[in-house]
Amino acid sequence: MRFKRRWQRGRQLLLGILTAIFCVTASPAIAHRPTPVNLVNPGSSTLTAPGPEGVLTAQGLVEQGRERYEAGQFQQAIQLLEEAAAKYAAEGNTIQQAIALSNLSLAYQQVGDWANAEQAITTSLELLANQPPETPAPPALLAQVLTVQGRLHYARGQFQLAYERWEDAVAQYNQVGAIAGVVEGRFNQAQALRAMGFYQRAIEVLAELKTTLDSRPDSVAKVAALRSLGDVLRAVGQFDLSTPSEELPEEPLADPIPEPTFAELDAEDLTSERVLQEALAIALRLDDPNEIAKTRLSLGNTLQAKATRLQNIQSEDNEDARTDLVAQALTEYEAAADQGTLPSVRVQALLNQFNLLVTEGGEWDGASGASPGITDPESDWNQLQRLGVQARVQLQNLPPNRTTIYQSIDLARGYAQLRQRTDPQFVVELPDWVDIADILASANRQAESLGDQRAQAYALGYLGQVYELAQQPDEAQDLTRRALRLSQLTNAADISYRWQWQLGRLLKAQSEQLKEVDPERSQELRIDAIAAYDSALESLNSIRGDLAAVPEVQFSFREDTEPIHRELVALLLEPEDTTEDDLRKAQETIEALQLAEIDNFFREACLNRSEVNIDDFDRQAAVVYPIILSDRLEVILSLPAPSEGDGAVSHAKANPAAGGVTDSPRAFRRHTVSNLSQQQVENTVTDLLSLLVSRRSVTVGAQEVYNWLIRPFEADLANSPVNQLVFVLDGALRNIPMSVLYDGEQYLVEKYSIALAPGLQLVAPELGINRNLSILMGGLSQIPDAPEVQTISTRRDFGPLPNVEVELAKIQSTVTNSQILLNPEFTSNAVQERVTADSSRVVHLATHGIFGSTQEETFILTWDGVINVNQLDTLLQASELTRRQPIELLVLSACETARGDNRAALGIAGVAVRSGARSTLATLWKVFDASTAELMARFYEEWSQEGVTKAQALRQAQLSLLESSEFSLPYYWAPFVLLGNWL
Numbered sequence: 010m011r012f013k014r015r016w017q018r019g020r021q022l023l024l025g026i027l028t029a030i031f032c033v034t035a036s037p038a039i040a041h042r043p044t045p046v047n048l049v050n051p052g053s054s055t056l057t058a059p060g061p062e063g064v065l066t067a068q069g070l071v072e073q074g075r076e077r078y079e080a081g082q083f084q085q086a087i088q089l090l091e092e093a094a095a096k097y098a099a100e101g102n103t104i105q106q107a108i109a110l111s112n113l114s115l116a117y118q119q120v121g122d123w124a125n126a127e128q129a130i131t132t133s134l135e136l137l138a139n140q141p142p143e144t145p146a147p148p149a150l151l152a153q154v155l156t157v158q159g160r161l162h163y164a165r166g167q168f169q170l171a172y173e174r175w176e177d178a179v180a181q182y183n184q185v186g187a188i189a190g191v192v193e194g195r196f197n198q199a200q201a202l203r204a205m206g207f208y209q210r211a212i213e214v215l216a217e218l219k220t221t222l223d224s225r226p227d228s229v230a231k232v233a234a235l236r237s238l239g240d241v242l243r244a245v246g247q248f249d250l251s252t253p254s255e256e257l258p259e260e261p262l263a264d265p266i267p268e269p270t271f272a273e274l275d276a277e278d279l280t281s282e283r284v285l286q287e288a289l290a291i292a293l294r295l296d297d298p299n300e301i302a303k304t305r306l307s308l309g310n311t312l313q314a315k316a317t318r319l320q321n322i323q324s325e326d327n328e329d330a331r332t333d334l335v336a337q338a339l340t341e342y343e344a345a346a347d348q349g350t351l352p353s354v355r356v357q358a359l360l361n362q363f364n365l366l367v368t369e370g371g372e373w374d375g376a377s378g379a380s381p382g383i384t385d386p387e388s389d390w391n392q393l394q395r396l397g398v399q400a401r402v403q404l405q406n407l408p409p410n411r412t413t414i415y416q417s418i419d420l421a422r423g424y425a426q427l428r429q430r431t432d433p434q435f436v437v438e439l440p441d442w443v444d445i446a447d448i449l450a451s452a453n454r455q456a457e458s459l460g461d462q463r464a465q466a467y468a469l470g471y472l473g474q475v476y477e478l479a480q481q482p483d484e485a486q487d488l489t490r491r492a493l494r495l496s497q498l499t500n501a502a503d504i505s506y507r508w509q510w511q512l513g514r515l516l517k518a519q520s521e522q523l524k525e526v527d528p529e530r531s532q533e534l535r536i537d538a539i540a541a542y543d544s545a546l547e548s549l550n551s552i553r554g555d556l557a558a559v560p561e562v563q564f565s566f567r568e569d570t571e572p573i574h575r576e577l578v579a580l581l582l583e584p585e586d587t588t589e590d591d592l593r594k595a596q597e598t599i600e601a602l603q604l605a606e607i608d609n610f611f612r613e614a615c616l617n618r619s620e621v622n623i624d625d626f627d628r629q630a631a632v633v634y635p636i637i638l639s640d641r642l643e644v645i646l647s648l649p650a651p652s653e654g655d656g657a658v659s660h661a662k663a664n665p666a667a668g669g670v671t672d673s674p675r676a677f678r679r680h681t682v683s684n685l686s687q688q689q690v691e692n693t694v695t696d697l698l699s700l701l702v703s704r705r706s707v708t709v710g711a712q713e714v715y716n717w718l719i720r721p722f723e724a725d726l727a728n729s730p731v732n733q734l735v736f737v738l739d740g741a742l743r744n745i746p747m748s749v750l751y752d753g754e755q756y757l758v759e760k761y762s763i764a765l766a767p768g769l770q771l772v773a774p775e776l777g778i779n780r781n782l783s784i785l786m787g788g789l790s791q792i793p794d795a796p797e798v799q800t801i802s803t804r805r806d807f808g809p810l811p812n813v814e815v816e817l818a819k820i821q822s823t824v825t826n827s828q829i830l831l832n833p834e835f836t837s838n839a840v841q842e843r844v845t846a847d848s849s850r851v852v853h854l855a856t857h858g859i860f861g862s863t864q865e866e867t868f869i870l871t872w873d874g875v876i877n878v879n880q881l882d883t884l885l886q887a888s889e890l891t892r893r894q895p896i897e898l899l900v901l902s903a904c905e906t907a908r909g910d911n912r913a914a915l916g917i918a919g920v921a922v923r924s925g926a927r928s929t930l931a932t933l934w935k936v937f938d939a940s941t942a943e944l945m946a947r948f949y950e951e952w953s954q955e956g957v958t959k960a961q962a963l964r965q966a967q968l969s970l971l972e973s974s975e976f977s978l979p980y981y982w983a984p985f986v987l988l989g990n991w992l
Contacts, residue, residue: 067096152181235288302349309341506548513541680721743914764991788855819946858904860916867916
């Protein structure tokens with residue numbers, strides 16, 4: 010869409026706003042700071058002349074204190090303000106004394122003297138509260154003092170108290186209609202909400218300010234609010250995903266291309282990059298170096314976040330885009346460091362450059378290591394060293410506060426990561442482990458002096474990690490336990506899980522060291538390690554909603570969440586004589602990982618798990634759990650419970666240390682494929698998928714995967730009543746159909762019905778329907794002229810689907826009750842209206858679509874636009890209260906999984922669990938629409954028969970193509986997968 014290029018001119022500040030915004034990005038889960046208010050206005054801006062003996066009056070002392078404060082001479086400001094407060098007390102002028110004490114609290118905060126800062130602001134508020142009724146404290150003054158108290162709470166990590174004080178300040182400003190003060194207070198409240206993890210509420214508060222700000226001239230306050238909104242939008246993942254060549258200017262954003270004003274942006278256009286570009290344009294017009302620097306810092310963070318989002322999507326175009334984004338982020342950070350005058354902003358810009366170079370530098374070997382964004386490795390190696398030294402020196406010269414503590418932790422973590430990634434001959438040029446430990450120990454002492462237990466928990470925990478890396482396990486354990494105690498004292502599950510995980514790693518390493526010399530002690534330590542991992546997962550589950558909502562700020566899922574599950578599974582499956590309890594727990598852990606991945610996909614904890622005993626509704630189904638670990642592939646098979654006459658008998662051994670084996674409704678088997686790395690699995694899957702989509706023979710690759718997953722269990726399956734295989738797939742294995750696995754003579758689909766499940770906890774166990782089908786069908790045989798559809802179709806190479814009409818007609822001839830929405834009739838509103846009005850149990854959509862690794866990249870096309878997975882959820886479940894029964898089956902017969910993205914199959918799982926349908930039938934790649942028409946017609950013909958399940962119907966339909974002369978290649982019949990309830 011086109012936007013008007015309207016920009017307001019001028020440099021007038023909002024009346025009464027005495028603020029400058031301090032917004033920097035530190036390490037994960039570290040909050041941004043609110044507005045650091047300037048000194049409370051004493052009522053005069055003119056320096057009072059000295060008294061008769063040349064001694065400054067109290068008012069003169071306050072004014073000189075203000076000058077020293079604004080010049081950064083905080084100790085001198087403290088002396089002057091202390092003297093002024095004493096003079097006002099002697100004069101009995103309590104109002105001015107309260108103002109002086111409030112300003113004194115601000116000065117104490119700047120030097121980290123929290124005890125005196127607390128006493129000064131408390132006394133100030135007491136003086137104002139005790140004013141006589143005839144001369145009460147002015148509301149605006151009380152609001153300013155409350156704002157200072159809120160800032161003190163915030164700086165000490167007391168975010169809830171900060172929010173409450175700023176809420177009180179807003180109430181005081183509202184009494185006198187001070188709009189500017191209300192804006193300031195609401196802005197500060199948004200920062201507190203953000204620090205507490207309430208990101209959506211923070212966005213709502215900031216969005217409320219837009220009307221007021223857009224009607225005002227350019228100002229520092231306007232820049233600050235827009236920047237804060239941009240930061241929060243980035244935190245919740247709302248940043249523009251277009252490539253730099255599509256949206257960003259070729260040169261660095263020194264003078265950004267004009268963007269629409271905030272008021273002109275629709276909700277879907279509220280992206281971090283757009284908002285920050287507008288903020289930067291205003292800061293440039295104001296010619297305010299600090300605002301420019303802080304906004305560039307935020308913009309660099311968004312560019313870096315965009316690069317990270319592209320990291321998992323493997324294509325040449327995306328790699329080029331990533332390179333450009335990393336380079337632009339580095340440019341923005343460098344400009345922020347050069348232009349900013351606030352020391353903390355400069356330090357943060359240096360740290361962001363340093364850590365981005367560390368991350369993007371790959372395995373540093375000095376002059377030759379390179380990766381995206383790193384164009385001159387030797388120069389960048391020297392720059393890394395220079396940036397680290399500069400940041401450390403500047404941090405040592407800053408007064409301790411919460412921000413500098415986290416910046417020190419950030420620097421130490423960067424150095425630790427760099428040492429791990431650097432060739433040994435170059436490591437000598439870096440700080441050693443003792444130097445890195447000194448940085449963290451100093452940060453811990455500062456946090457202790459501030460009484461900030463959260464910061465202490467971070468500092469001690471990462472110090473324990475340094476000792477772990479330096480191979481001093483006893484010290485590492487002691488520090489980790491201390492950090493864990495502190496995090497638990499503050500109920501900080503977002504910190505606790507890290508140190509529970511770290512403790513588990515340390516105990517596991519200690520157990521492995523003692524395995525040969527003291528097996529009994531080794532086993533005890535293994536059990537303790539499992540308990541530590543369990544505690545970490547419990548902590549993660551307690552903050553499941555926050556984890557899912559804010560992946561960028563809270564955690565990196567693949568680095569900080571997924572490994573805990575996999576390491577626990579590896580620990581459970583470590584002994585060769587694994588007990589059935591261990592196998593069951595490993596199965597439960599990998600199912601929990603599946604749930605966490607879908608939460609991460611949707612960025613919200615949207616799924617409710619339920620305990621499902623598969624034997625209660627299908628005693629002929631076996632469940633296969635492949636688990637990809639760093640050094641091997643583990644496969645667990647869950648068989649129906651043995652009964653008299655069954656040949657299936659559990660061979661798992663009891664483990665006395667674990668309390669023996671409890672009765673289980675299922676029998677478990679385990680097979681280990683040793684010396685098989687995750688990369689080897691991914692390479693095999695990639696090669697097999699390439700053969701599948703290019704219509705070539707796949708028997709060699711398909712047989713290799715069969716040997717991994719099925720061959721070890723052939724005898725168990727043959728001796729059981731199983732005729733249905735359900736796969737809970739892991740990682741790259743989701744990208745290939747299990748039906749195509751080959752035993753040397755037959756495909757797997759020739760022996761079993763096959764279904765997929767994102768986890769049995771997410772499968773509705775009710776029996777399905779298979780008679781008197783009522784179907785709502787919709788589809789596109791043409792590509793409409795709608796601009797949005799045309800743009801996506803061109804980019805994704807979506808062409809017409811002429812056989813969609815044949816497909817829908819054949820289905821209509823097979824079932825007794827059906828409706829068709831074709832081409833212009835196939836709109837999102839029409840589908841929603843029909844779903845709401847009708848009782849159709851099946852929704853069949855034959856249209857282009859993509860299953861991607863994020864909700865934004867998972868969508869289907871309609872005649873009038875795009876429906877993403879969240880809109881599909883709303884569309885299909887809109888009539889949930891009016892329908893007697895949920896949708897039994899959702900069919901997406903012309904969609905495809907994004908190629909080159911190892912996590913793209915999450916999109917299918919996301920649609921399956923979010924649509925509200927009990928089952929979903931979808932395709933893994935862009936299929937031939939003529940063969941699809943044949944398969945779908947046969948599927949409904951089979952499913953309409955009495956006693957035939959959906960999985961059996963799909964198998965028969967696939968076999969009909971396999972046995973044909975025209976469509977026998979797996980390309981035609983294999984991409985169809987059934988997820989969810991298979992009955």
